[in-house]
Amino acid sequence: MTNKNNYLNFLKHINKVNKTDLFSNSGNLQPIAIKLTQGLDLVIHDYSFDRYYGAITFSDQVLRLDFSYNGSVNLIKNNQETIFLEPGFLKIAQSFDDNNHYSSVSGQYQGITLLINRQKVSDDFIRLVGNDQLIDSITKYYLSDQDYILIKTEFIERFFKDFEAVEVTNQLQFLRLKIAELLLYLNSDEAHEAILPKTYFPTRDIKKIYAIHGYLLNHIGEKLTLQQLARQYDIGQTTMQKLFKATYYQSIHSFLMSARLEYACALLKDSQASITFIANEVGYMNTSKFSAFFKKEKQMTPKMYRQLYKN
Template sequence: MPANDFFHRIYGSGYKKIKDSPNASVYAYGTQEKETAQIIRYTLFYGVDVLFNDIHLNTAETDVEPEEGLEINYCKYGAFSCTMQDGTHVHLSAGDFSAHSLQNTHKKSAFPIGCYQGITVLIAPSFSAQKNLAPYFPHIDYTNVLQKLYTEDTPFLLKHSAFMQNSFAGLYTVPDNMMLPYLKIKMAELLSYLGTQNNNTPQQREFFNKTNCSIVKSIHRFMEAHPDIHLTHDELAEKFGIAKTTMKRCYKTIYGKTIYADLKHLRFTKAAEALRDSSATITDIAFRCGYASTAKFSDAFKKIYHLSPSEYRKMCVRMGKDGLNGKDI
């Protein structure tokens, strides 16, 4: 089974190759005018691809069908969610890791904050693990480790793991001419580590059913539409018909922030947009963002942007409105 065919069967036909180099191929999703996703693919062995994903989408769909194989994911930045073939809802936030059989795959992915960067390892059944990896750590039964992961009923998920963080995040700093040999060693390390884990580990990230995830996304949309309204956790839970504890945990898992931290982010992102793009008074903008006191709004704004609202507006005018766009909160 050619590795390239395996890649396209898993990622679908929407990705087109745009560049080849001695060590890697680059694939893009979207049009030449508006490229919304890019993947750099390294083929380590026959049947093993390592993919560096840089995605700027809200949702993505593929035309793939379940098949044998294994998919391993590490989220470096952003967030990713999907519903697996068996109905399990999975979310990855920065620092999270997952592994699942491709028999239990998904056709639709969501990116709750509109962007995702991470690393994917695709392993086809044709991969001769013992033959290729034994030179690195000969005491590990790689075939057994893979077989266990292939047959696992539910996805194997870990919250932020120091081992995974060190193993995967460091890959972004490796020079391209050293990437292939480095990735082979990391592949052996990864499977060695997975061989010591089980799906009942205390670090396992919590799963949430589709209904609760849908409710939490409705809460997020409500806050986007009404940043001036501040409801307590109890009031939100009652309004949307969800248990408070489940709501708080599910929200943090999907969006990577607490409800109140995300509300603050939404409020001040909208405030900055209004200061850049409208002539509304600062008092009016403060009111739209839930502040009855302009002074308190200005103090909070300055803590984030290191400029008062009026200074920020003047700066944007001088810099053509876009100079401070995208400030993280």
């Protein structure tokens, strides 16, 4: 989860004259739009809402890239919800009038939107990407037969961390260069292979999956069984496994192992806790088994990992 102060920090380095009224209608939401160059706008979202029903209208059809730093947003259609935006996901769409209905799982949302108008984007920006057909190619590849797609890769997560955190003297030029980098990446085979499926779930079930996800994070060191989880949240075990994987793109077991590894890494870097204590915190009563698991995932022992960051 991003720190709110960091998230909005780069605004201090952008001249106020670049802020623009981009939306002809945005309902009760008040996004901040910043013009980076002709045909290229950055929109900053930082607000609370439970359900949003109003339309957002742009002056022209644009290529729209959305990334969430904090807060999940679901698309509501026919009383069913599907994941529309989740932290770490990049959504690619083509927008003119957005009349969809949305819900916010946590009631809070922080994110950014990049709007690229191919017909108006400046020649200077086209020279940055080095290909005057790149934007058209991206639009055609991802959106030729879909209204939007989701992508999740390590590159995208690192990219948007840098995007919000790095401060330079000429912040506008830095952001333009970063967006050019992102577009070039989206034209790569790695990005093409990372498109995620879209699946609609009944509202009652997806809310249970969110609750299970949160429970796993809050009980990361406990021994949990699928039977216990299914019984606790009154959902069939097979349905739970299927919907969890469709929502978070990994099995419950894989998610829990990844979360335990991430937490162990954080404790090794940021605390003086013993390796035995850390092993217990992430569900391992046997330190040797924890060390073997850690080495398999990180190609080094917990002790080596801690020493690496101390140095």
